[in-house]
Amino acid sequence: MSGREQLAILAFADAFEIIPRTLAENAGLDPIDKLTELKAEHDKGMKWAGLDVFKGKVVDSWKEGVIEPLKIKTQATKSAAEVTELILRIDDVIAASNLSKEGGGMPPGMGGMHPEMM
Secondary structure, eight states: OOTHHHHHHHHHHHHHHHHHHHHHHHTTOOHHHHHHHHHHHHHTTOTTEEEETTTTEEEETTTTTOOOOHHHHHHHHHHHHHHHHHHHHHHHHHHHHHHHHHHSSOOTTOOSOOGGGO
8 A cells, every 4th residue: 555545554553553552561561572572473473472461471362362252353443443534524524614714615525514504
């Protein structure tokens, strides 16, 4: 991917890194070291690599018995994406409202209703 799509994908990937980073921080571990170790194991093909905060190291989560239902993760990811989209739409409406106050109308292509019609 390139351009805006690449930026969106990178931002989405960064959002998922918050989980192991927060786990490491809350366990008193160095989050940068643990994220680096985790990424290295994933790059080596260790599909189920995860952070064991009790041992303070990266382990094979499948072998350790840490199995989470895919449906829950899929729904959480979908809900997060939908909330993000709603926030961006609200931001567009607010931006359009500010533009209409300054210039007397919405610019072409801006969605939503004119503020006077709300």
